Amino acid sequence: MERGDLTNDEWARLRPHLPKSGKRGGRWVSHRRIINGILYRNRTGVPWRNLPARFGKWKTVYERHRHWSADGTWDRLFAAVLTDADAEGRIDWSMVSVDSTSCRAHQHAAGARKRRPRVSGRRTTPQQHRPDEGLGRSRGGLTCKIHLAGDGGCRPLALLITPSQWDDAPQFIPVMDRIRVGRLDGGRPRTRPDHVGGDKAYSSRRNRRYLRRRPIKHSNPEPMNQRANRQSRGSRGGRPTGFDRTIYKRRNEVERTINGLKNFRAVATRYDKRAYIFHGTVTVASTRLWLRP
Template sequence: MGRGDLSDREWARLEPHLPRNAGRGGRWVCHRKVINGISFRQRTGVPWRDLPTRFGKWKTCRDRHRRWSADGTWERILRAVQADADAEGRIDWSTVSVDSTSCRAHQHAAGARRRPARYRAGEAMGRSRGGLTTEIHLASDGGCRPLAVLLTPGQWGDAPQMIPVLDRIRVPRLAGGRPRTRPDHVCGDKAYSSRRNRRYLQRRQIRHTIPERRDQRANRLRRGSRGGRPAGFERARYSRRNEVERTINALKGSRAVVTRYDKRAFVFHGTVTLAAIRLWLRS
């Protein structure tokens, strides 16, 4: 086993959730070797053609990663691993934090041809102060592991993406029933302070700790009794917001996440999802 490869414990958790056959093409090549090759590229950021030969053909690793990113296999595996963790009581639903981080796009990630994409803004790449960037929005549990991931162009704001990120939380229950989608408490910084977000959380009966921005507080005080009551704030609870920042730090330990090398948004989403799967397997 090489450095960064799947350990026997991680493989035992992952293997039951992998596809069983390749469909019309015949049998899959060894999943473990190919996934180790994909993980090596995700961790180091090397071009696919520079993968070490111990992982087999580089084209096999690239094609399988692209296929599983396109058909949602990585997302299904992530939810299956989360379901196992939830059944064992290893998900901390008491406080779920939301935040975002910006990833610089490599020059080779630009120039994708216009095609129908699964994200609203094409390839989830925009031009901000730092150049071409992609924004990763995510929600993490109290154990510093991602529950949901969303990609947007780098210049998009954080507040409008809070609801889509929380709507992506769907952890299946092994005992049957509807997937769990509602955390007990949500934390976010001032960027997520808006009436729309607070009404959404109140409608779903989710307690939240989001500080009020200075301009919003001044506007509320200027309106007097019509401005409504101030938003509740728990300082001790807000201190746990560092959990999502630590989750981002762990995800960005992968060079293919901190710098986007993939042209297609769905492929980069698969890269981030694989990094999230590794965090769940190691916990």
């Protein structure tokens, strides 16, 4: 076992959830070695062709990552790890914070060919060919944005990849709807945290109405322009929004969650052309954070 590889305890947590068969009914081989190669690339950001020889053929490692990103295997593994963590009481539901971060796209991440989704059998490969591929332009060049919800333990619960110019407020509900932590006994998955926090970018009547309808307590500061608009309408503007400064201080937890994800260089800088592969890269990093004790 080298630096950054899965420990025996981490492998024992992940192994029961891995797929047993591959293409045409064959069996996957060297799961642990291949996953260690994917983790090495995530941590260092090296090109796939430059993977050390101890991980086997670089093409095998890349194809395994691409295939599992396309068919949702990484998402299922992440959900299974969350289920185990919740059963062990390691998820801090007392405060879930939502935030976003921009990731600079490498020049090799641009130029993906625009083509129709390939159909394999009766199913279309999921998340494969977005019109924008999750890339947007800014003054610094091509960038993308990761929207995520993190628990009180500074680990991600849900994530969403969008172009960098997409605003944060419209992505609040899609991110919250992705929080689904299953139960080992087969009951309904948990989707509601005890409290939700977010910065001023997530303050909108639509988001507040969504949280009240669920119902979920929340602490989102109200921008000055929204407060002035509400006060100018008098009684028609509604009541002032509730805001707990003490609870809001915990919003730094989601910032630390983002720092944990960006410790993986393949997350801090996007090298993947396709949005579904980059989504798999971020999901692998999120799964690794939960595997750690």
